[in-house]
Amino acid sequence: MILSAVQAMRITEMLASAGVVISSLEVLARPRWLADTSWNSWTVHRLRYASTAGGPVESALTVVFAYPQILGVVAARALSALAILLIPLAGPAHAALLAVVAAGLAVRMLRSPYGGEGSDQVFCIVFVTLAAVAAHPSPTTIKIGLWFIAAQACLAYCTSGISKIASKVWWNGSALLGVLRTRSWGNPALAAWLGRHETVNRWTSRLIGITEACFPLVLLAPPSLVTPILLAGLLFHLVCAAVMGLNCFVWAFAATYAAIAFTALN
Amino acid sequence: MDGWAAGLFVVLSVWLCLSVLVQLSAAWPRLGRLWRWDALGLLPQYHFFAPSPVRHDYHLLVRTYDQAGIAGAWFEAMGPPPRRPWNIVWNPDRRAYKSLCDLMQVVSHGSSNSPRATQLSLPYLAILNYACAVVRRDHVTTHVQFLLAVSHGPLTDVPPQAVFLSVPHRLTNIDDPLGRAGDADHRDARVGGRGDLVP
Numbered sequence: 001m002i003l004s005a006v007q008a009m010r011i012t013e014m015l016a017s018a019g020v021v022i023s024s025l026e027v028l029a030r031p032r033w034l035a036d037t038s039w040n041s042w043t044v045h046r047l048r049y050a051s052t053a054g055g056p057v058e059s060a061l062t063v064v065f066a067y068p069q070i071l072g073v074v075a076a077r078a079l080s081a082l083a084i085l086l087i088p089l090a091g092p093a094h095a096a097l098l099a100v101v102a103a104g105l106a107v108r109m110l111r112s113p114y115g116g117e118g119s120d121q122v123f124c125i126v127f128v129t130l131a132a133v134a135a136h137p138s139p140t141t142i143k144i145g146l147w148f149i150a151a152q153a154c155l156a157y158c159t160s161g162i163s164k165i166a167s168k169v170w171w172n173g174s175a176l177l178g179v180l181r182t183r184s185w186g187n188p189a190l191a192a193w194l195g196r197h198e199t200v201n202r203w204t205s206r207l208i209g210i211t212e213a214c215f216p217l218v219l220l221a222p223p224s225l226v227t228p229i230l231l232a233g234l235l236f237h238l239v240c241a242a243v244m245g246l247n248c249f250v251w252a253f254a255a256t257y258a259a260i261a262f263t264a265l266n
Numbered sequence: 267m268d269g270w271a272a273g274l275f276v277v278l279s280v281w282l283c284l285s286v287l288v289q290l291s292a293a294w295p296r297l298g299r300l301w302r303w304d305a306l307g308l309l310p311q312y313h314f315f316a317p318s319p320v321r322h323d324y325h326l327l328v329r330t331y332d333q334a335g336i337a338g339a340w341f342e343a344m345g346p347p348p349r350r351p352w353n354i355v356w357n358p359d360r361r362a363y364k365s366l367c368d369l370m371q372v373v374s375h376g377s378s379n380s381p382r383a384t385q386l387s388l389p390y391l392a393i394l395n396y397a398c399a400v401v402r403r404d405h406v407t408t409h410v411q412f413l414l415a416v417s418h419g420p421l422t423d424v425p426p427q428a429v430f431l432s433v434p435h436r437l438t439n440i441d442d443p444l445g446r447a448g449d450a451d452h453r454d455a456r457v458g459g460r461g462d463l464v465p
Contacts, residue, residue: 026358033362037399039369039392040362048388049305109307114389115365121310128308129278136270144271148278152285156312159289163316170316178321181419183346184363188420195421209316238354245353245360 005142008262009133010088012149012255013098016126017085019119019251020101024078026248028071035067042066045112065111077104090137098131118156119248125152126255150263153256154216157233161213170209173202185244211236219264226264230257284309292317322416324370325426328397331409331434340413343400369393370414374429385433394435401437409434 027034034040042065046052052061064073080100083089089097105124109116126149133145169175173194180191194201218229234257237250267275284300288309291298300309326344331337344366347359369389376384384390397412414430 022356023361026356026361029358030362033365037396038362039366039396041392041395044388044392044395047391106306106308110305112365113307114368114392115361116307117361117364118310118312118314121307121312124307125310132274132277136268136274138268138271140267140271141274144275144278148282151282152310155282155285155289156310156314159312160314160316163292163313167317169318175315175319175321179315179319181421182321183323183349183417183419184367186419187349191419191421241354245349245357247353247355247357247360 003258003262003265005139005146005262008146008258009130009142011258012126012146013130014085015251015258016123016130016255017081017101019248019255020081020105020123020127021078021085022251023119023123023248024074024081024104027074028078031068031071034070040112040115042070042111048113061110064107070111073104073107077101080104095131095134098127098134102127102131117246117248119246119252122152122156122252122256123248125149126252146259146262149256149259150219153253153260154219156253157212157215161209161211161215164209165206165213167209170205173198173205176205176208177201180243185246187243190243218260221264223265226261230261233257281308289313320367320371322418324367325415325417326366326370326393326397327413327415328400329411329413330401330407330437331411332406333408337411343397343412366393366396370430374414376430390432394432397432398435398437403437407437409436411435 032038036043042062046058046061046065051057063069077100080097084094084097084101102124105120105127108120109124129145129148133141164170164175167175169178177191177194180186180194181188194204215229215233218226221229234250234254237246237253241247241250287297288300289312291300292313301311323346325342325346327340328343329338329340344363347363350357353360369392372389373384373387373393376387376390393412393414394410397410401407401410411434412432413428415426415428417426418424
């Protein structure tokens with residue numbers, strides 16, 4: 001597989017943009033959860049910091065974070081990501097759109113730290129990096145950006161894997177079964193089957209942790225193995241999306257795969 | 267390497283080092299202090315469902331009291347959204363429920379030794395804000411109370427358990443313009459086991 005740095009960067013931003021469009025539309029599809037009558041009310045969450053609870057900072061942030069203005073921020077993020085996805089741009093317009101998406105993702109955390117998930121973190125890291133590279137694109141900055149995104153993805157898999165291997169409940173399989181039994185993140189049919197096959201459940205749980213922890217070895221793998229490893233990773237996230245409903249993880253981590261492929265093959 | 271590339275290399279290298287350090291906060295809790303300075307969420311938390319994932323569903327139940335002090339029936343204001351086949355590509359209910367779960371997790375793990383601090387915590391106030399909004403306001407409804415409960419999925423015989431019961435909070439009504447939500451005593455109850463719901 002031959003992948004230039006520019007191609008890898010474009011694939012990364014396209015997949016990440018698709019994910020941000022979906023996650024932003026999911027927020028806009030349920031606007032009342034950002035309203036003042038919700039647990040996500042800015043009126044309440046502005047009390048998190050003394051500086052945002054009152055005074056000029058609070059006044060300035062309220063213009064953007066209060067309901068329904070916050071929906072405008074999410075819509076701007078979605079439209080910018082859609083433009084990046086559909087139109088191959090360059091120059092200041094490209095950098096500006098990437099910056100809008102990056103800022104739109106970062107302010108979510110500033111408004112409220114509750115409710116975020118791993119895909120939000122990865123999207124934020126990817127878009128801040130893409131925006132910084134696009135501000136001054138050159139072969140060197142593009143390679144630095146791809147290297148950083150690949151390193152963050154490997155750190156994510158490795159941390160998650162080691163945490164699971166070191167966890168007693170993941171090693172004996174009860175964590176996997178417990179999660180799959182919930183209505184929130186589970187799948188009753190799969191949980192029932194794994195409950196009847198304890199050995200399969202235990203080793204599935206262990207293999208998830210071991211495989212995640214070993215994922216960074218992809219950077220050292222022979223070129224012929226890089227694509228199969230990344231396809232296996234993609235399959236893992238698709239299974240998680242089907243079983244657990246974690247749909248945005250697919251886009252977030254797939255977006256990093258082009259960077260990983262470039263770094264591993266060069 | 268030009269100036270911008272060199273600067274980018276330094277900034278991203280520092281960012282990566284800090285990202286590695288915060289992952290070690292499970293072993294060295296002091297490193298978790300780095301998150302206090304991270305208002306924009308740039309330092310990731312990559313432990314995804316580990317070391318001990320939440321293995322239950324959270325439910326928020328709400329009830330009201332009338333002027334005679336008689337409690338109404340509990341009703342579920344929020345629980346796990348039903349899963350649909352299309353959630354593999356489109357799952358808008360996940361995000362709102364996750365944020366409420368995060369808040370409920372903080373409240374239910376609050377210190378039982380300082381109920382006043384729990385009542386003034388942001389997660390408590392956020393849940394109370396929603397509880398006040400979902401109850402029917404009329405001239406006989408005077409107080410609102412919420413209960414956090416957990417269930418363990420459709421395959422288990424373990425009954426749902428109450429994990430946190432708020433005190434009743436006075437509602438602001440039209441004929442009580444000086445009343446303030448949050449005017450309550452300090453006896454929140456953290457309940458365990460099968461759930462003794464006596465405040």
